[in-house]
Amino acid sequence: MQLHVLGSAAGGGVPQWNCGCKNCTAARAHRLPQRTQASLAASADGKAWVLFNVTTDIRAQLAADPLLAPRSARETPLGAIFLTDANVDHCAGLLDFRQAGELAIYSTQAVRETLLRNEIFAPLGRAPRVWHIIGDEPVDVCELRISVVPVKGLLPSYAGGTATPGAASAFLVEDRRGARALYAPIFAAVDEKFASVADRCDAAFFDGSFWSDGEMISLGLGTRTATMMGHQPVAGPGGSLEALRACPCPRRLYTHVNNTNPMLDPASSEAKQLADAGFEVATDGAVIELPEKVRARA
Numbered sequence: 001m002q003l004h005v006l007g008s009a010a011g012g013g014v015p016q017w018n019c020g021c022k023n024c025t026a027a028r029a030h031r032l033p034q035r036t037q038a039s040l041a042a043s044a045d046g047k048a049w050v051l052f053n054v055t056t057d058i059r060a061q062l063a064a065d066p067l068l069a070p071r072s073a074r075e076t077p078l079g080a081i082f083l084t085d086a087n088v089d090h091c092a093g094l095l096d097f098r099q100a101g102e103l104a105i106y107s108t109q110a111v112r113e114t115l116l117r118n119e120i121f122a123p124l125g126r127a128p129r130v131w132h133i134i135g136d137e138p139v140d141v142c143e144l145r146i147s148v149v150p151v152k153g154l155l156p157s158y159a160g161g162t163a164t165p166g167a168a169s170a171f172l173v174e175d176r177r178g179a180r181a182l183y184a185p186i187f188a189a190v191d192e193k194f195a196s197v198a199d200r201c202d203a204a205f206f207d208g209s210f211w212s213d214g215e216m217i218s219l220g221l222g223t224r225t226a227t228m229m230g231h232q233p234v235a236g237p238g239g240s241l242e243a244l245r246a247c248p249c250p251r252r253l254y255t256h257v258n259n260t261n262p263m264l265d266p267a268s269s270e271a272k273q274l275a276d277a278g279f280e281v282a283t284d285g286a287v288i289e290l291p292e293k294v295r296a297r298a
């Protein structure tokens with residue numbers, strides 16, 4: 001299985017157009033890597049690809065990846081699109097697929113209902129496009145088996161912001177050779193079931209939006225905590241780092257990282273804490289091949 005990290009930032013990217021925070025300023029000056037909004041592509045054979053979340057950066061992300069380019073006059077290697085939730089920053093890129101003939105979208109019923117209620121997305125729910133509901137049963141697509149891993153989450157604020165079943169999901173991706181990956185760019189809490197899925201994966205991506213719960217407030221950039229926005233903070237008691245510290249998955253990566261998160265600076269003490277715990281911060285353009293080749297012993 002191949003995994004391509006198309007983008008690794010939360011909504012707004014790094015730098016965000018209207019943000020002058022420390023990380024955005026450094027990224028603008030290329031002292032830190034620039035990041036587009038989080039999206040992942042997965043493939044069993046390098047030919048047919050499944051996309052997880054589509055942001056407003058999708059056009060540039062596809063253009064930057066030769067394996068995702070059309071191979072004939074009107075074609076795409078993208079076989080399906082999976083949506084973890086209905087947040088604008090995870091779905092707005094669907095509008096870039098309005099030229100598509102056939103298009104297969106998969107999400108929970110809650111996400112489908114929320115998005116198709118909006119007339120701007122409605123054509124994506126009509127033939128020849130198909131918007132499948134993914135529930136308890138896994139889906140076989142592009143030689144991959146994909147299952148929903150339910151996570152605690154909220155509907156987007158435009159849809160009421162309530163805690164609703166199916167509002168947010170993670171996806172378990174398996175190939176026939178037994179490689180397993182987890183994509184979980186948004187969750188409000190790591191529960192036992194979620195942790196047990198992560199434990200059995202070869203690579204896992206976790207919600208790295210905010211380092212601390214009150215990050216946006218303490219920087220004067222917002223009025224809501226991470227929790228109020230449906231994101232479990234990374235650090236602190238009750239943070240995801242503590243909950244996942246013992247997870248034996250060999251590649252544990254934080255993605256969907258907000259530009260305010262201090263762990264984006266590799267020189268920060270926060271980045272050091274992550275590295276010491278065996279976690280990585282995903283970067284745009286990163287490629288992971290599973291199963292990973294056994295590294296030579298030092």
Ligand SMILES: [Zn+2]
Pocket residue numbers: 010011087089090256
């Ligand atoms: Zn987001």
Ligand SMILES: [Zn+2]
Pocket residue numbers: 015016019020021022023024025259260
């Ligand atoms: Zn910023």
